Amino acid sequence: MKLVLLSGSFHKNSRSIYILKEIKRFYPEFEMIIPKLDELPFYSEDLDKQRPEIVLELFSLVENVDGIIVCSPEYNHSIPAVLKNAIDWISRPAFNSVLKDKPVTIITQGQSPVGGARAQAHLKLVFDSTLSNIHMTHEMMISGVDNVLDMDGKITDEKVVKRLKRHIDNFIMKIKE
Secondary structure, three states: EEEEEOOOOOOOOHHHHHHHHHHHHHHOOOOOOOOOHHHHOOHHHHHHOOOHHHHHHHHHHHHOOOOOEEEEOOEOOOHHHHHHHHHHHHOOOOOOOOOOOOEEEEEEEEOOOOOHHHHHHHHHHHHOOOOHHHHOOEEEEEOHHHHOOOOOOOOOOHHHHHHHHHHHHHHHHHOOO
């Protein structure tokens, strides 16, 4: 199975990247790719007519995977711009993009007790508009994220590991159906 892992943040201590790398570590039998979304130009209809090479690479990557795992923080009660920009690019052409019918699962994380709940809701709304196949399950939000990761970005809270593995196991099972 081949999966693309989309992060909503790319700073040097990105908790989303740490969590996605942990997922890769939990499932070494799968090919999982984390593209650098922060290198994409801002979406523009002008550029859409002759897409930059980096955008074409993202299109090809998404088109050729079995599913998408998103992990994101919440910025100002919503989706980080870097992630929204990537979704805007790969959602073209509208209603017939590489996202149409593509299985997507969403994980949010944050230091707050709600763990990115509003970003989770906004991401569902955005992916629904792209006709993606959103993984309908208990929401996977990691609250108090700084307390579950060690200095190397490894998840140290066994309850979080168990919940995360259950979430991804269920997503993989849905893809295989």
